[in-house]
Amino acid sequence: MNRRTTRTTRSTATAFASAIALVAGLALGGCSSADGSDAAPKLEVSGAFMPEPVNGEMAGGFLSITNLSGVDDTLTSVTSDLSDDVQLHETKDQKMQQVTSFPLPAHDELQLRRGGDHLMFMGLKRTPKQGDKVSIELHFQKSDPIKVELPVEARNHNPQHH
Known part of the structure; x- marks a missing residue:
């Protein structure tokens, strides 16, 4: 060479x-x-609770999800050990209707609360009592699922009035 x-x-x-x-x-x-x-997205869950259900047919769930990031996300579904049918419900004009998802904009908060948007647990496998905890898993379009324990509170519990 x-x-x-x-x-x-x-x-x-x-x-x-x-x-x-x-x-x-x-x-x-x-x-x-x-x-x-x-x-x-960076998500944080707070204020989670479930009022003790009146019967074994359905229950409501409430919590807040804060999106701390600059990336939009969407809550797409919820699974639970309490029910095989956990629905997302919105309240508009004092009427409740099932929706397929809730948007979670960047730097914003999704509030699921009494009288507003919330979770509905249909066909309960058991009737939780005050002091129990209900396990749920929140599923998102972009973020990994988040596991949350909902403490079962008194039927009239409303943290907005405290």
Whole structure:
């Protein structure tokens, strides 16, 4: 091998390695934006409770979910050990109706509370009593599921009046 062939081979190898590094850098850079908007939402749950149900047919659930991030998310479903049918309900014009999801905008809070949007547990497997806890799992469009324990409170419990 002469000096000219050695230089050409080294130059080609260096150029190829540089091209690979450039493509890899562009690919990785394309996975997230400069403002972090592709990052996973950061969610925090608070104020969770369930009033003791009047009967074994249905119960309501209430809580707040705060989106601490700059990324929108959506609550898409809830599962529970208490019921195989946990529904998302909204209240508009004092009328309750089932919905498929609740939006959770960036830097905002979803409040599920008495007289407003809430969870409905249908066809209860057991009737929880005050002092019990009900396990639920919140499912989101983007975020990982969040497990929450709902303490069962008195039937007239309303933290908004405290």
